[in-house]
Amino acid sequence: MHHGRDLERLKGAKLDRAVMLRVWKFVRRYHTQVYLYLAVVAVSSAIAVLPPLVFRALIDDAIPSENLGAVTALAVVALLLSLGSAGLSLVGGMMAVRVGEGLIYDLRSALYDHVQRMPIAFFTRTQTGALISRLNNDVVGAQQAVTSTLSTTVSSTMGVAFTLVTMLYLDWRITLFALALVPVYLLVSRRVGRVVQKIARRQMEMNARMNAVMTERFNVSGALLVKLFGRPDDEASQFSLRAGEVRDAGIRRSLVSRTFAVALTAIAAAGTAGLYLFGGRAVVLGTLSIGTVVAFAAYLQQLYSPISALSTTRVDILSALVSFERVFEVLDTPLAISDSPGAVALETPRGRVEVDDVWFRYPAAAGYTVASLEAEGLAGAGSEASDWVLRGVSLVAEPGTMTALVGPSGAGKTTFSHLIARLYDVTSGAIRIDGQDLRRLRMQSLADSIAVVSQDAHLFHDTIAANLRYARPGATHEAIVAACRSARIHDLIAALPDGYDTVVGERGYRMSGGEKQRIAIARVLLKAPAIVILDEATAHLDYQSEAQIQRALALALEGRTSIVIAHRLSTIRAADQILVLDQGRVAQRGTHEELLREGGVYASLYKTQFAAQAPQGPVGTAAS
Ligand SMILES: Nc1ncnc2c1ncn2[C@@H]1O[C@H](COP(=O)(O)OP(=O)(O)OP(=O)(O)O)[C@@H](O)[C@H]1O
Numbered sequence: 296m297h298h299g300r301d302l303e304r305l306k307g308a309k310l311d312r313a314v315m316l317r318v319w320k321f322v323r324r325y326h327t328q329v330y331l332y333l334a335v336v337a338v339s340s341a342i343a344v345l346p347p348l349v350f351r352a353l354i355d356d357a358i359p360s361e362n363l364g365a366v367t368a369l370a371v372v373a374l375l376l377s378l379g380s381a382g383l384s385l386v387g388g389m390m391a392v393r394v395g396e397g398l399i400y401d402l403r404s405a406l407y408d409h410v411q412r413m414p415i416a417f418f419t420r421t422q423t424g425a426l427i428s429r430l431n432n433d434v435v436g437a438q439q440a441v442t443s444t445l446s447t448t449v450s451s452t453m454g455v456a457f458t459l460v461t462m463l464y465l466d467w468r469i470t471l472f473a474l475a476l477v478p479v480y481l482l483v484s485r486r487v488g489r490v491v492q493k494i495a496r497r498q499m500e501m502n503a504r505m506n507a508v509m510t511e512r513f514n515v516s517g518a519l520l521v522k523l524f525g526r527p528d529d530e531a532s533q534f535s536l537r538a539g540e541v542r543d544a545g546i547r548r549s550l551v552s553r554t555f556a557v558a559l560t561a562i563a564a565a566g567t568a569g570l571y572l573f574g575g576r577a578v579v580l581g582t583l584s585i586g587t588v589v590a591f592a593a594y595l596q597q598l599y600s601p602i603s604a605l606s607t608t609r610v611d612i613l614s615a616l617v618s619f620e621r622v623f624e625v626l627d628t629p630l631a632i633s634d635s636p637g638a639v640a641l642e643t644p645r646g647r648v649e650v651d652d653v654w655f656r657y658p659a660a661a662g663y664t665v666a667s668l669e670a671e672g673l674a675g676a677g678s679e680a681s682d683w684v685l686r687g688v689s690l691v692a693e694p695g696t697m698t699a700l701v702g703p704s705g706a707g708k709t710t711f712s713h714l715i716a717r718l719y720d721v722t723s724g725a726i727r728i729d730g731q732d733l734r735r736l737r738m739q740s741l742a743d744s745i746a747v748v749s750q751d752a753h754l755f756h757d758t759i760a761a762n763l764r765y766a767r768p769g770a771t772h773e774a775i776v777a778a779c780r781s782a783r784i785h786d787l788i789a790a791l792p793d794g795y796d797t798v799v800g801e802r803g804y805r806m807s808g809g810e811k812q813r814i815a816i817a818r819v820l821l822k823a824p825a826i827v828i829l830d831e832a833t834a835h836l837d838y839q840s841e842a843q844i845q846r847a848l849a850l851a852l853e854g855r856t857s858i859v860i861a862h863r864l865s866t867i868r869a870a871d872q873i874l875v876l877d878q879g880r881v882a883q884r885g886t887h888e889e890l891l892r893e894g895g896v897y898a899s900l901y902k903t904q905f906a907a908q909a910p911q912g913p914v915g916t917a918a919s
């Protein structure tokens with residue numbers, strides 16, 4: 296992170312320009328509104344310079360000639376002009392807000408869409424809280440850049456221009472005097488801008504860190520861990536530390552910008568006093584009319600307040616550009632795994648899986664993740680790829696067959712199953728479905744042909760029915776019930792007070808591990824894919840659950856190609872082929888009987904893992 300900041304400082308103003316160009320690309324969508332807005336602002340600014348001229352005529356002509364009618368008329372005209380200008384600037388302000396809110400919407404949608412398409416490697420390294428903070432705080436910060444750019448910069452610039460022209464027309468000497476103070480304004484605002492930008496960046500980082508702590512601890516698993524280890528006091532002080540940093544940054548930012556505002560007021564006051572000093576003397580000497588001095592006093596306000604607005608705008612824009620940079624940083628991270636050009640779809644997948652000499656290691660973080668979103672202490676780590684996790688694995692799974700994967704812990708079984716679902720790309724070799732390389736397949740098509748049942752199936756915070764429909768959005772209630780009956784979970788759901796409308800997931804009804812797995816199987820049945828990948832639960836199930844899952848599985852896997860990371864004797868006995876993975880290599884392959892005869896890794900695995908299940912296995916006794 297520090298490295299990145301130094302780099303930015305080096306690039307300085309140039310970087311800002313590049314970012315602003317990109318911002319303009321986002322704003323360009325609203326160009327009609329923007330041009331209309333500019334027109335409104337121009338008219339409103341032009342009108343705004345008129346009232347002082349009217350007052351000047353009133354003081355210098357109408358009053359001395361004692362023309363009461365002219366006094367009234369001029370006062371009314373001045374009022375109408377001011378009202379007209381105010382009304383127009385209201386309309387303009389509303390247009391700016393529309394563009395600003397539209398921009399928030401665009402950025403947020405783009406960011407969300409991009410992030411959810413990131414490869415899984417991104418999510419394993421990214422802190423959720425930091426990511427959410429970027430979608431909330433930074434996007435709003437970025438929007439402020441545009442609304443304040445539009446509504447302040449534009450209207451102020453035009454205001455300053457019109458006012459200056461009028462002032463020069465009235466008296467160039469006083470105008471030059473008034474302008475002498477402008478460099479002071481600019482100098483101060485430049486200084487302050489830098490400081491505020493730095494604080495703003497820090498504030499965003501601090502906020503993100505605080506959010507990260509909250510999202511990690513305030514989910515069920517995190518809260519459970521905190522409770523079970525009795526650490527609430529430590530957690531509270533950790534959090535206070537983060538929150539304290541947010542507080543300090545906030546105080547510093549307010550302090551700086553308030554001091555800045557006071558300094559600006561002081562400069563403006565000096566200008567006004569100076570005007571009356573020199574203007575008053577000129578009136579006494581007879582070189583200037585009173586009306587002109589009064590008009591100048593009004594113009595001074597009209598000149599200084601837009602200039603001070605402009606200088607704060609600069610500050611706002613600079614700090615908001617930080618937000619834009621942070622948003623673009625995420626948008627710029629390439630989608631490492633996405634549709635290749637000319638990717639094809641599988642029309643009617645048969646489900647032939649072919650793994651051809653696959654070597655794999657977990658890729659280096661670079662290119663997959665955003666360093667500033669990574670957990671503390673992780674950034675910079677993982678700059679190199681992992682050691683080989685798979686070393687030349689080959690396999691052919693014919694349509695409709697079951698392949699069991701067994702092997703010691705850490706052998707690479709889960710990794711292998713993830714490669715088939717293309718959560719990662721292979722490092723070398725190839726995986727093909729129906730003869731098509733995964734990398735040449737449309738992601739959607741691949742997702743449609745594969746279902747993965749993981750050990751700990753995740754359920755969204757939603758009703759059971761909605762969770763099931765996630766697998767097939769159009770599924771009828773009858774179809775859902777049928778799938779749940781086959782998955783041996785219907786009776787349990789039907790017995791719940793709200794039945795299929797029971798809200799489950801993190802904040803709802805908690806299903807047991809075995810129940811969740813049966814729900815996951817029901818999802819497979821609803822989706823009806825050509826290929827099923829299943830990571831069996833390691834937990835030793837009681838006979839009845841085991842038997843239920845077994846029957847549910849038999850139905851779910853029927854007629855599909857399945858690759859099962861097997862922990863149950865019944866599964867490996869039912870498999871058409873067994874692959875024994877050991878340290879990323881295929882140590883042995885064959886059927887249960889063949890492998891038992893062969894001895895080696897499989898035989899010892901069998902002794903430690905599977906043989907113990909034999910007496911209570913649903914299939915009966917183990918081969919003996
Ligand atoms: N994201 C990752 N980055 C780097 N290395 C990883 C990552 N995930 C897993 N590994 C490593 O890859 C190896 C294989 O892991 P894998 O999860 O595939 O094992 P497994 O065979 O499924 O084990 P188990 O039976 O315990 O589930 C392990 O050494 C693990 O530490």
Ligand SMILES: [Mg+2]
Pocket residue numbers: 708709710
């Ligand atoms: Mg595993």
